[in-house]
Amino acid sequence: xxxxxxxxxxxxxxxxxxxxxxxxxxxxxxxxxxxxxxxxxxxxxxxxxxxxxxxxxxxxxxxxxxxxxxxxxxxxxxxxxxxxxxxxxxxxxxxxxxxxxxxxxxxxxxxxxxxxxxxxxxxxxxxxxxxxxxxxxxxxxxxxxxxxxxxxxxxxxxxxxxxxxxxxxxxxxxxxxxxxxxxxxxxxxxxxxxxxxxxxxxxxxxxxxxxxxxxxxxxxxxxxxxxxxxxxxxxxxxxxxxxxxxxxxxxxxxxxxxxxxxxxxxxxxxxxxxxxxxxxxxxxxxxxxxxxxxxxxxxxxxxxxxxxxxxxxxxxxxxxxxxxxxxxxxxxxxxxxxxxxxxxxxxxxxxxxxxxxxxxxxxxxxxxxxxxxxxxxxxxxxxxxxxxxxxxxxxxxxxxx
Amino acid sequence: xxxxxxxxxxxxxxxxxxxxxxxxxxxxxxxxxxxxxxxxxxxxxxxxxxxxxxxxxxxxxxxxxxxxxxxxxxxxxxxxxxxxxxxxxxxxx
Numbered sequence: 001x002x003x004x005x006x007x008x009x010x011x012x013x014x015x016x017x018x019x020x021x022x023x024x025x026x027x028x029x030x031x032x033x034x035x036x037x038x039x040x041x042x043x044x045x046x047x048x049x050x051x052x053x054x055x056x057x058x059x060x061x062x063x064x065x066x067x068x069x070x071x072x073x074x075x076x077x078x079x080x081x082x083x084x085x086x087x088x089x090x091x092x093x094x095x096x097x098x099x100x101x102x103x104x105x106x107x108x109x110x111x112x113x114x115x116x117x118x119x120x121x122x123x124x125x126x127x128x129x130x131x132x133x134x135x136x137x138x139x140x141x142x143x144x145x146x147x148x149x150x151x152x153x154x155x156x157x158x159x160x161x162x163x164x165x166x167x168x169x170x171x172x173x174x175x176x177x178x179x180x181x182x183x184x185x186x187x188x189x190x191x192x193x194x195x196x197x198x199x200x201x202x203x204x205x206x207x208x209x210x211x212x213x214x215x216x217x218x219x220x221x222x223x224x225x226x227x228x229x230x231x232x233x234x235x236x237x238x239x240x241x242x243x244x245x246x247x248x249x250x251x252x253x254x255x256x257x258x259x260x261x262x263x264x265x266x267x268x269x270x271x272x273x274x275x276x277x278x279x280x281x282x283x284x285x286x287x288x289x290x291x292x293x294x295x296x297x298x299x300x301x302x303x304x305x306x307x308x309x310x311x312x313x314x315x316x317x318x319x320x321x322x323x324x325x326x327x328x329x330x331x332x333x334x335x336x337x338x339x340x341x342x343x344x345x346x347x348x349x350x351x352x353x354x355x356x357x358x359x360x361x362x363x364x365x366x367x368x369x370x371x372x373x374x375x376x377x378x379x380x381x382x383x384x385x386x387x388x389x390x391x392x393x394x395x396x397x398x399x400x401x
Numbered sequence: 402x403x404x405x406x407x408x409x410x411x412x413x414x415x416x417x418x419x420x421x422x423x424x425x426x427x428x429x430x431x432x433x434x435x436x437x438x439x440x441x442x443x444x445x446x447x448x449x450x451x452x453x454x455x456x457x458x459x460x461x462x463x464x465x466x467x468x469x470x471x472x473x474x475x476x477x478x479x480x481x482x483x484x485x486x487x488x489x490x491x492x493x494x
Contacts, residue, residue, distance in 0.1 A: 001465055002466070
């Protein structure tokens, strides 16, 4: 009883919704299981199987797909190890309408091409008697359920198989690491070298400033601390200035004397020599000569001072720059000395770094092998395979008309 | 077991198809409620099938044989998803 022909919307969405239904509404699977008559923990498993993991004949799936879906057991089951998914596509299973008469185990034997003895549940479970013992009390019940609910049995049995597989799955991993004795010895030797180096490592030495540096530093300091003054200007006075001035004054005096002679000659010619007029003329000539001499001398001396002062001002930064250059050169010499001291101190550390680095190198991985423990679920595989075979056999049994 | 991402993708697909097909979300919620009622009382299954056909989501129903719990479960899940989407505003009433 169900929907025979789906509308477009339902046809499109039924599979994906069925896939997530149990997650969207967690109480759904137990509710369906309960509606089917299952109780307790089995209700969820039965309900999940009924949801069919998204495969449905009415949704247009092939019968093989439905069986595959059922075999993987809906949301609760893992992959059933004993039944490969392509098993269901074989013509021996789906293309045959008749099946060998007899027990379910025989049907499974023929279909699966295995050597399961009659009564597949018993034969398969012999691989793990402890599991079988536990299931012995449920075996007939499971087969009865399969007969009563053929549409659900496949998926439910798949779920049980998956559950057993999950129970036997590895829950922890063990990793063992070993070290080559030779490498270990080298490592320990290096450790000893490191200890020794650390113990003998002295404090860092600092190079003392050289004489060149000290002198340049002192001169630069003194120059910086000395204000610009007369001494700086005096250094640039023209040493011939006085001669120049005296020369100029001498020239003026000679000119005055020549003028005075000329004035006297004119006074004689005018018969006024010794008169007051001559006296006035002489005084005028002398006054002009003195004025010219004073102006010339002061001009020369002023120009000399200004020139010396300007030269002194220009010389100050040049002197400082020169001293700075000397200081820089001295610093380089001292830095080289410092590098020598550092190199002597770091030599043991460099030797240790080389041996330590060599220990960290990864040797070539040639000829190595890796093994990993293999866990198998014999009971789960056999149980699920056997019970699935039993279910398939029951499906193929001739039904009474 | 489906992942949260698969659930989100399915919800998105359902929402888009509802909008494309012009299906009334309230109809899906009602059918979801009926499907839940079927799980409580299986005798309501025929009415549920008829309601699905009447809503236009299926064209024909078979009223003989066993209950198809997959159909019931799908409608329960659809009802829950549509309710959630309407509550979150993803889907209008």
